[in-house]
Amino acid sequence: MTASATNSRASGADRIAAAFAASGKRAALMPYLMGGHPDLDSSRACLHAAVDAGADLIELGIPFSDPLADGPVIHAAGTQALQAGIKPADAFALCRAIAERVPVLLMVYANLVLVHGGEDFSRRAAEAGAAGLIVPDLPHEEAETVRRACKAAGLALIPLVAPTTTDLLLKQIGADANGFVYAVSLVGTTGERGELPPGLAELVGRIRAATEMPVAVGFGISTAEQARAVAELADGVIVGSRVVRAAGEGGAADVREVVADLAAALSL
Amino acid sequence: MRDAESLPRRFGDYGGRYVPETLIPALDALEREWLAARDDPGFEHDLDRLLRDYAGRPTPLYLAERLSEECGRPVYLKREDLMHTGSHKVNNALGQTLLAKRMGKQRVIAETGAGQHGVATATACALMGLECHVYMGTEDMRRQKPNVERMRLLGAEVVPVESGARTLKEAVSAAIRDWVTNVATTHYVIGSAVGPAPYPVLVRDLQRTIGDEARAQLLEAEGRLPDRVIACVGGGSNSIGMFTAFVEDPGVELIGVEAGGEGIETGRHGAPLTVGAKGILHGAYSAVLQDDDGQVVEAHSVSAGLDYPGSGPEHAWLRDSGRARYLAVTDDEALTAFRKLAELEGIIPALESAHALAWVLANPGGELDAVCLSGRGDKDLTEVLERGA
Numbered sequence: 001m002t003a004s005a006t007n008s009r010a011s012g013a014d015r016i017a018a019a020f021a022a023s024g025k026r027a028a029l030m031p032y033l034m035g036g037h038p039d040l041d042s043s044r045a046c047l048h049a050a051v052d053a054g055a056d057l058i059e060l061g062i063p064f065s066d067p068l069a070d071g072p073v074i075h076a077a078g079t080q081a082l083q084a085g086i087k088p089a090d091a092f093a094l095c096r097a098i099a100e101r102v103p104v105l106l107m108v109y110a111n112l113v114l115v116h117g118g119e120d121f122s123r124r125a126a127e128a129g130a131a132g133l134i135v136p137d138l139p140h141e142e143a144e145t146v147r148r149a150c151k152a153a154g155l156a157l158i159p160l161v162a163p164t165t166t167d168l169l170l171k172q173i174g175a176d177a178n179g180f181v182y183a184v185s186l187v188g189t190t191g192e193r194g195e196l197p198p199g200l201a202e203l204v205g206r207i208r209a210a211t212e213m214p215v216a217v218g219f220g221i222s223t224a225e226q227a228r229a230v231a232e233l234a235d236g237v238i239v240g241s242r243v244v245r246a247a248g249e250g251g252a253a254d255v256r257e258v259v260a261d262l263a264a265a266l267s268l
Numbered sequence: 269m270r271d272a273e274s275l276p277r278r279f280g281d282y283g284g285r286y287v288p289e290t291l292i293p294a295l296d297a298l299e300r301e302w303l304a305a306r307d308d309p310g311f312e313h314d315l316d317r318l319l320r321d322y323a324g325r326p327t328p329l330y331l332a333e334r335l336s337e338e339c340g341r342p343v344y345l346k347r348e349d350l351m352h353t354g355s356h357k358v359n360n361a362l363g364q365t366l367l368a369k370r371m372g373k374q375r376v377i378a379e380t381g382a383g384q385h386g387v388a389t390a391t392a393c394a395l396m397g398l399e400c401h402v403y404m405g406t407e408d409m410r411r412q413k414p415n416v417e418r419m420r421l422l423g424a425e426v427v428p429v430e431s432g433a434r435t436l437k438e439a440v441s442a443a444i445r446d447w448v449t450n451v452a453t454t455h456y457v458i459g460s461a462v463g464p465a466p467y468p469v470l471v472r473d474l475q476r477t478i479g480d481e482a483r484a485q486l487l488e489a490e491g492r493l494p495d496r497v498i499a500c501v502g503g504g505s506n507s508i509g510m511f512t513a514f515v516e517d518p519g520v521e522l523i524g525v526e527a528g529g530e531g532i533e534t535g536r537h538g539a540p541l542t543v544g545a546k547g548i549l550h551g552a553y554s555a556v557l558q559d560d561d562g563q564v565v566e567a568h569s570v571s572a573g574l575d576y577p578g579s580g581p582e583h584a585w586l587r588d589s590g591r592a593r594y595l596a597v598t599d600d601e602a603l604t605a606f607r608k609l610a611e612l613e614g615i616i617p618a619l620e621s622a623h624a625l626a627w628v629l630a631n632p633g634g635e636l637d638a639v640c641l642s643g644r645g646d647k648d649l650t651e652v653l654e655r656g657a
């Protein structure tokens with residue numbers, strides 16, 4: 001744990017930067033877990049298990065009715081959480097429980113952010129101790145009001161860049177980036193894949209040319225070998241569906257095992 | 269930076285492109301391609317020829333005399349039910365499939381609720397030799413079995429969607445996920461005036477022929493414009509197609525009829541323009557049925573084509589500006605109108621269109637009504653008979 005991770009007055013971006021700098025690994029490890037999955041108590045235990053096992057930051061999903069960027073595993077986890085009655089308020093409570101230990105990025109779809117206005121959501125997220133937001137269906141061109149609201153609340157709005165993103169747009173995204181840039185490794189939805197996409201090095205190179213911010217890679221990364229290979233290119237490794245699957249199959253014990261395995265692969 | 273030659277992406281506050289960054293370049297390309305195609309006489313010629321010789325345009329505008337007698341005023345029906353494949357959906361499907369071909373995309377995907385858009389897209393793909401995959405909720409596959417068989421006969425793969433309520437909303441989400449994954453090779457033929465820009469404009473442009481024809485036909489038949497133009501609204505493609513020609517005619521009242529389901533007060537309906545809030549669904553900011561947290565809730569309607577918790581952004585804007593009015597009729601009222609049109613006119617309407625007819629039957633006023641009869645009801649017989657309505 002870093003000193004600044006516990007300092008609630010430091011901005012989200014500062015806490016994220018400190019976590020990247022102090023990971024002590026080849027790259028910072030950022031597991032994704034779905035808030036309230038498989039149930040509220042297990043979810044809290046899974047989050048702590050992930051941090052115990054070496055997570056440097058946590059990406060915490062807020063369940064949404066229509067998760068367009070997610071593949072089957074995360075979609076199903078979100079549906080299960082919604083059916084169990086999990087609300088954004090529950091996800092904020094989970095965030096608060098873990099935010100003292102590592103920076104938390106809330107992964108949340110745009111309608112949940114905008115339903116009462118970006119300011120309202122950003123304020124609640126900041127009160128819950130979040131360091132930033134990742135909004136997968138809020139492309140750069142639609143993000144300005146939320147970016148401003150995040151800034152006012154001391155949160156980083158993490159931009160996503162896809163392999164299809166043009167250089168012209170990437171330049172604008174890079175200039176506005178805060179916290180880190182989320183490189184979507186592949187053209188598709190979240191989910192485990194057998195191989196890393198062939199164009200990944202080129203994508204990370206293009207992003208580095210456009211920004212000073214750290215680059216974390218997500219989508220399609222599930223194994224220790226893949227995490228190790230990504231760490232050769234990027235500053236952070238995001239693993240979602242594999243960790244969510246572990247949470248569903250074996251709860252905190254399985255999450256601990258999977259995250260420890262990933263952390264070991266990233267050790268110096 | 270937008271160049272001058274671009275399409276509007278917003279109607280007031282509504283619309284936009286709330287999709288993963290991955291899709292933004294494909295939406296840019298689609299916008300450019302549609303701008304080029306709609307000004308290309310070759311494209312226009314090809315599409316007009318298909319709409320006329322293959323699909324049956326122009327459709328008649330029919331003075332329904334016995335219905336008029338019942339209503340106490342002349343009621344004209346714009347007969348989109350006579351189009352090839354049985355509804356107005358083929359106007360859009362032929363246009364977008366021709367556009368896919370022009371873009372060099374060999375693979376086409378679509379979503380469908382009632383099955384009409386799926387059948388229309390499968391038909392257009394068969395005609396043009398393109399690969400076609402149609403996402404459909406399994407509840408809708410059950411309700412609209414004949415259309416599932418038709419799509420398969422036409423060579424399309426019908427992909428069952430099991431998530432959520434297994435209806436149109438989930439089918440659109442599944443199609444968008446496919447598009448996010450296969451965007452390089454695939455064109456997504458969205459079936460209604462919804463989705464991220466430029467889809468609402470693209471679909472409106474392809475459907476506006478309904479209203480353009482109806483307006484000219486009415487002037488020819490009656491020497492005047494109608495007092496009221498009425499159409500059903502799910503996502504809102506037949507209605508925006510019907511309304512657009514009349515928007516600049518201030519004396520013409522525009523009425524959109526949504527699915528009241530079991531009654532607005534029960535909460536089980538599909539009427540976001542009537543009682544919904546503002547929110548984002550499937551890439552656009554518009555009227556949406558959602559809870560206080562912003563979770564999109566399920567719609568309910570006897571009609572699979574209206575069983576959708578969102579609406580086209582242009583409709584939300586027409587509503588707020590006061591130019592069009594939106595209200596809802598219940599399942600029962602629609603079923604009664606379904607039967608009535610069959611008995612009075614020998615026309616079996618789609619359950620979707622029956623909503624527009626139900627409102628016309630229940631609401632006197634005005635001296636001349638024009639109703640969009642967006643499709644025929646063969647597909648609905650099982651559902652109607654099961655309900656014993």
